[in-house]
Structure formats: C-alpha cells, structure tokens
C-alpha cells in the first residue's frame with residue numbers, strides 16, 4: 603500500500619532526493635565508490651558542498667557578506683552557539699514554543715535575555731503581537747515555525763535590530779529577506795535532508811565582537827574559514843541536501859514551493875473548519891502553520907481520537923498522532939509531501955466522520 607508520510611521530523615523527503623541518494627550510496631559521481639566511503643577532501647565531494655552552498659544562496663537570494671555552513675549538532679546546538687558567538691550584552695527572544703524555550707534557556711548562559719512576547723499562557727496556540735524589541739539588544743531571536751504547536755510567522759518581522767531565526771521546520775517554504783538577519787539556522791530533517799546536518803546562514807560582519815573565548819569547534823569563523831570542512835562534515839546528509847536543493851530549483855524555487863504549500867494547507871484547514879468532528883488548535887488563520895497542521899477532536903468525539911489514528915493506518919497514513927504536549931493530531935505538510943497525500947487524509951477524515 604502507498605504510504606502517506608505526515609511525520610514531523612525526521613520527515614518525508616522527495617522521491618528525487620531518496621532515489622539519487624540511494625544511487626550515490628552505490629556509485630558516487632562515477633567514482634566506483636559509495637558516497638559513504640569517499641574522502642570528504644576528494645574533489646568529487648568538494649563539488650557537492652560547493653554546489654550545495656551556491657544553491658542555498660541562489661534559492662534564498664542570500665546577499666554578499668553571508669556564509670553558508672553545514673554543521674553538526676542539530677538546531678539544538680545553535681541554541682547555544684548563537685549567543686556564544688554574538689551575544690555581548692542583551693538579546694530579545696520571542697517565546698512561541700518548546701524550541702524557543704530551549705533557545706532562551708541557552709542564551710541566558712551568555713547574557714541578559716528579554717522575553718519580549720510569549721504565548722505560553724495558552725499552550726503556545728498563537729503568535730504574540732504588538733511586542734516591542736528594545737533598540738539596545740544585540741539581536742532579536744524568533745522561531746519562524748513552531749513545529750509542535752502549529753503556529754508560524756510567515757512574514758519577516760520588522761524590528762530595529764538584526765534578527766536571528768530558527769527556521770528548522772519551514773526553511774525553503776517561502777522567500778525570505780536574508781538581509782534582515784544576522785543568523786538563520788535550520789536542522790535539516792524537516793525540509794532538506796536526513797538528520798545529521800544543520801544549515802547555518804551567517805552574516806560575516808556580526809562575528810568577532812564578543813569578548814569571551816569561544817572553543818574552536820563552536821566558533822562560526824572556524825567553519826567559515828575552512829568552508830564547512832574544518833572537521834569531517836556529515837557527508838551523506840549534505841549529499842542528500844544537495845539533491846533536495848536541486849529538486850527545489852527544478853520545481854521553480856521557493857516562491858513556487860510556497861504556492862503549493864499554501865494550497866495543501868488551505869485544503870486541510872478548510873476540511874477541519876467545515877467538520878463537526880475536528881477542530882484546529884490554532885484559531886487565528888494568520889498564525890496557522892502551513893507546515894504543521896495541528897487539530898483535535900471536538901469534546902463530543904474526543905474518545906475517538908485513538909480510533910481515528912488506527913483508521914488512518916488502514917489508508918496508509920502514517921505519523922499524524924499529535925505531539926504529547928498538544929494531543930490530537932498533527933499533519934506535517936513539508937515541501938516533499940504530495941498534494942494527493944493531503945487529499946487522502948481529508949477523505950479519511952470525511953469517511954470517519956460519516957461512519958460515526
């Protein structure tokens with residue numbers, strides 16, 4: 603049976619990415635060797651990392667003066683690496699979910715953190731509005747897509763200071779104005795590649811200003827200087843990332859991805875809103891994520907939630923159980939998810955509702 607993969611991360615990758623990665627595991631760039639066993643210093647792998655960096659710059663329209671890095675440690679390492687490298691005095695953070703909370707905790711190890719807005723009071727079901735970012739902070743940090751709670755900031759905020767953003771779960775789903783950011787980071791396992799690599803886009807000019815000593819491996823300048831090859835980089839995930847980047851380019855780039863993503867999410871939110879059995883956990887349409895759609899059963903049907911997950915299983919739908927901190931369901935509609943999978947899920951919701 604065809605599977606419809608709604609996992610939140612690691613998550614669906616395009617068939618293009620998986621097929622070409624599988625090919626390279628058998629024979630990488632006609633070397634007669636597997637990509638798993640070639641030197642990262644070989645000219646064939648150097649070509650991979652060069653093209654991947656160039657495609658990130660092209661797809662996201664990265665201006666001059668920024669470096670593109672492929673690092674280890676996941677997005678979670680960036681929670682401490684960002685403040686270690688660029689927090690001298692004070693930083694402003696927006697508290698919109700579990701990942702933001704984790705980022706705030708790490709930043710406090712390095713300086714003052716002002717939480718300028720929080721939606722903790724309602725289990726992170728909205729994006730705080732009308733907050734003020736003080737002018738005297740080194741940067742403003744936010745999480746563009748709150749993977750667990752299904753909220754998203756889909757327009758680059760307007761603030762008077764440089765921004766830092768955790769774009770782990772919605773990078774490449776819309777055009778962004780990189781010039782507003784000092785650092786953008788994203789764990790690869792949601793919209794790019796298998797787990798194991800983190801994409802970091804950093805403005806060179808913001809580095810070298812803190813007084814603390816930074817361990818070599820945690821200093822962005824080390825990795826910039828060595829072209830992401832200071833130590834052995836995660837070779838396989840970088841190769842897969844290149845395949846995904848080629849695929850995005852072939853499909854018309856991020857503006858095209860956004861159109862399709864909006865359409866997929868629109869279909870599912872409409873189905874949820876027009877149902878008597880299901881309801882969304884994020885009520886303001888402006889705050890609703892187009893990557894992770896969170897919904898629950900209305901109180902009247904609540905006890906059927908487990909049964910619905912099992913029912914979905916009979917239709918090949920996997921990974922829609924909600925995160926334990928929200929409950930219900932979460933359908934992750936990353937770029938690689940075909941629209942047919944959304945239609946299969948909507949049919950399952952309608953058929954299940956009819957049967958009850």
Ligand SMILES: *Cc1c(COP(=O)(O)O)cnc(C)c1O
Nearest residue numbers: 676677678701747749770771789
């Ligand atoms: C998944 C996720 C993370 C954690 O990523 P790791 O690579 O596992 O550290 C951080 N932030 C967001 C927004 C995420 O979706």
